[in-house]
Amino acid sequence: MTDRYTLDRGSLSKEISLLLHLLTADSVDGLMEQRPQLFAEIDWKLFIRLTLHHRVFPFLYPKLSGMSNQLIPAHVRERLQQEYRSNTVRMLQLSGEMARIGAGLNKLGIRSLFLKGPVLAEDLYGDFSLRTSRDLDFMVPIDRLSDTADYLLRLGYEQIEVYESILGDWKWREHHLTFNHPDSKIKLEVHWRLGPGPSAEPDFEALWKHARTSTLLGPDVRYLGREDLFLFLVSHGARHAWSRLRWLLDIKMLLLQQPDSEQLLELLKQYNGEAIAGQTLILAADLLDTKVNPSLSGLMDKPKAQRLAQDAVFYVARMVNLNDPPLEPEVERHFKSYQPAILTARNRLLRAAGFLYPYAADARTLPLPKPLHVLYFPLRPFLWSWRKMTGREEA
Incomplete structure (x- = not known):
């Protein structure tokens, strides 16, 4: 853990503190022996809700399943076991669909890059059952977006939204189309950008240049290179205020793979991601005991990164779904100030200019x-x- 900056954790409940310790512990039994006070007076119903909200139960359950101490009630482990098994079945289903879609697009000559889902779980955790996925996200060149949509409609998917546009602003204001399958209930997000604009980011060709091939799902399933993946996960997590610990856990697992620091710093500088990368590293180091490469630790010294990291603790301390309005007034006020704060001055100017479009x-x-x-x-x-x-x- 870094000693450069320490977060104020005063707003964190006993339940979320216990969850953080369990996620980072090498041995649950060892944690119980060394710090039994962590398990005292825990609201176990709230603890279960936290593991589900933060979507870390698949990673947590295997740790708890082998414990010998009984400080964690049996009904807690049984509930997490049920969720773990259900998630494993869901990830198997998503894996099959990911392989099918990748192969289908390849036959049509449409290149695709999967951004999350089972391929990310396999790469970061070594086992797709250790991570949750609600949907499949993949990216295609924007000039093949219409062909991709037609293909998905032929597979039985239904497009959820159609963007209204008078001067093509959807191409940079939005970043994905959403499809649902009425029978399998699988949700797809088809990206032509990594995130919403206006903002600078690598284009498809740059991402494709560094793409990797899935060893689990075969040559038709390509996904982001490590450095591009870090940029994407940092941007996505910061945009959602790190309101789910699973996103920080992804960062920890990715850093264990030791992405190229020099290339990473160049990417972050080019695409204005240094402050939010510093925020991410502070949160991952402080909350999840993540080791940070010394060559990246300078990002954590930036005052803006430190302010943003502390701001994000507000969301870690709560079970907030920022995509499910209406938000509680306190959360809404905080998020309205947080959103522009994560942007660079250039991106704030671009956003203001975008309002005039x-x-x-x-x-x-x-x-x-x-x-x-x-x-x-x-x-x-x-x-x-x-x-x-x-x-x-x-x-």
Whole structure:
């Protein structure tokens, strides 16, 4: 663990503190012998809820299954065993679908890069049953997005949302399409960007250059190189305020593989990720006892990284699903200040400029013929103000 910066953990409950210790302990029995006070007066129902919310139960259960001490009640281990087995079945299902989709896209000449799911579990944990996955995320070149969507529709998937756009802004405002299969209940996210814009990130060709091939699922399943994967996981976790410990656990497991520090630092500098990378390393080191390569530890010295890391503890201390509004008022206020804080000054400027780019709502407010759509640029502030005054929605 680094001694460069120590988080204030005062807001963390006994239950979340115990969970953190269990995740980092080499031996649960050893932890019980050395620090039995950690297990005193625990709300075990809350503890179970925390393991499910943070999605770390598959990693935790194998540790608990071999314990001899009874400080953790049997019903807790039994519940985690049920969840572990259900997750294993789900990951088997997702593995088969990942292989099928990868092979199908390859036959169509569509290159794809899987971002998460079983391939990530296998790579980071060595066993896909040790990590959860709710859906499959993969990336394709944007010029093959329509062909990919057609293929998925032929497989029986249904597209959930269709983005409205008048001047092609969906290409940089959004970053994925979502599909659900009504029978298998598998959810797919088809990316053409790693994350939402406007922001700088590696394009598909740069990512493909460093891609790896899955040893478990075969040559049709390609996924990100280690350094690109770190950049993606850091950006994704920071964007979601590290509100699930599983994302930090992924970082810990990835750092054990010792990605190339020099290449990593170049990537982070090029794509404005140094502050959030420092935030990530502080959280992983402090909360999960992660060893940080000395050549990367300078990222943890940045005051902004330290502020962001402490801000994220707010979410670790709570069971918050930021994708499921409405949020509690306190959480909503905190997140509204957190979101711009993780951006660089350049990206905040880009986001502000993006607000001036016409939205589909502008066309609904004042329909114009397509040749005149360029007029929405000067009209945008007035149309937005009109909707605000009249109480109409902004989309």
